[in-house]
Amino acid sequence: MSEQEKATKAKTTAPETKEADSSKAKATKTDSKASTETPVEGEVKKVKKSKSKRTVTEGKAFVQSSFNNTIITITDLNGNMIAWSSAGSNGFKGAKKATPYAAQISAEAAVNKALLYGIEKLQVFVKGIGSGREQAVRGLHASGVNIESITDVTPVPHNGCRPRKARRI
Numbered sequence: 516m517s518e519q520e521k522a523t524k525a526k527t528t529a530p531e532t533k534e535a536d537s538s539k540a541k542a543t544k545t546d547s548k549a550s551t552e553t554p555v556e557g558e559v560k561k562v563k564k565s566k567s568k569r570t571v572t573e574g575k576a577f578v579q580s581s582f583n584n585t586i587i588t589i590t591d592l593n594g595n596m597i598a599w600s601s602a603g604s605n606g607f608k609g610a611k612k613a614t615p616y617a618a619q620i621s622a623e624a625a626v627n628k629a630l631l632y633g634i635e636k637l638q639v640f641v642k643g644i645g646s647g648r649e650q651a652v653r654g655l656h657a658s659g660v661n662i663e664s665i666t667d668v669t670p671v672p673h674n675g676c677r678p679r680k681a682r683r684i
Contacts, residue, residue: 570633571597576655578622580645585618587625587651589634598628602647618647622654630658639665 577588586601602617605624611617637660641648656662
């Protein structure tokens with residue numbers, strides 16, 4: 516084929532493909548409009564629910580203090596969690612997570628999150644033997660929440676673990 520034949524063939528095929536593409540595009544546009552305007556039978560439209568924060572005036576605060584970290588969880592009276600915070604989530608790393616200061620900061624952060632729900636009174640339950648126990652309770656009180664009671668729920672073994680078998684010599 517000569518160059519002229521190639522050029523005329525290219526000119527004739529190019530407009531055809533453009534027209535075909537545009538007709539396909541028009542068909543898809545009209546199809547999409549039709550599907551959005553008329554609902555299909557059996558299709559249910561989703562209605563967005565407005566998210567409103569519930570107001571909780573009384574709640575429970577659980578302080579779990581270990582040798583490595585202190586975790587504070589604030590719940591309503593039914594046990595549904597409202598807010599939580601820990602020393603690790605407040606930017607303390609390594610051995611600094613186990614300090615009383617980190618426990619106080621995490622308690623204040625948990626109360627600040629819970630204040631958005633309108634919390635006013637707390638019953639505090641302390642669990643564990645870490646160094647941040649008392650300071651976490653002080654942090655809860657310093658944040659402007661009334662503390663009704665403080666209960667220690669640390670598990671204590673009644674008779675301890677089963678002893679090792681006697682050594683035979």
